[in-house]
Amino acid sequence: MKFIVSFCAMTLLGAGAAQAQVELSTYGDAKGNLDVQKLTCAQLANTFQEDADFMTVWYSGWYNGLAGYSKLKVDRAKELEHRVIVYCKANPKTKVITAMDINIKKMRKEQGIKVNDEK
Amino acid sequence: MMASSTGHGNALLGALRRIDLRVALAAVAALVASASASQAQVELKTYMDDKGYLNVRALTCAQLAGTFQEDADFLGAWYSGWWNGHLKRHVVNIPRAKQGIHEIIVFCKDHPDEKVVDAVDEYVKKVQAGGK
DSSP, X not given: OHHHHHHHHHHHHHHHHHHHOBOGGGGSOTXXXXXXTTOBHHHHHTBOXXXXXXXXXXXXXXXXXXXXXXXXXXXXXXXXXXXXXXHHHXXXXXXXXXXXXXXXHHHHHHHXXXXXXXX | OHHHHHHHHHHHHHHHHHHHHHHHXXXXXXXXXXXXXXXXXXXXXXXXXXXXXXXXXXXXXXXXXXXXXXXXXXXHHHHHHHHHHHTXXXXXXXXXXXXXXXXXXXXXXXXXXXXXXXXXXXXXXXXXXXXX
């Protein structure tokens, strides 16, 4: 009996988790274009892990492209990806670009990184 | 009868030895090919400067294609964002971006001397010309 109850609970939990995950294109326009300046942490956290990972790396590149940087530090980019995901889970109402900005500045400060190194 | 049976036995043994040799040769060839393929793949850090930076404008297709799949995927997503940021574009179409990354990696395998940024540029122009 106990086994059946816990099995049912696990099934319900699994179904709940699956329902919570949606494709990122849900937040896009009719053509599937997603405005990256509007995406929130909650939306990023509620999507599939694969898409969340893709988007976090994409944001890292986007941020560097916007700023005109042409140099990439892979380990730092991966660390940033991790920090943004953790930050987003704790701050669902924040926009992802804000989470990126906060964490990039924090990492630069912690590691004494000079902006000109990245140009 | 005995002589005939032994003759068949010898022929069978000979045939088995030839098959064994062929199997062994094929196994060695597969091992050599596999070893070459592993040697061809290098970590991204190989291309970094002494400060640990990767110059994304200088990276070649050969370098992108020569790294591990996981790193190539990572770089593909990063380049996609970087390119859009560079053009001050604020939208992404995820399925289309993933398709583009795949096509650029395929293109890079055939054009190892091209720079990745040029490959991206060519791909974007091709898509725009096709009205996608």
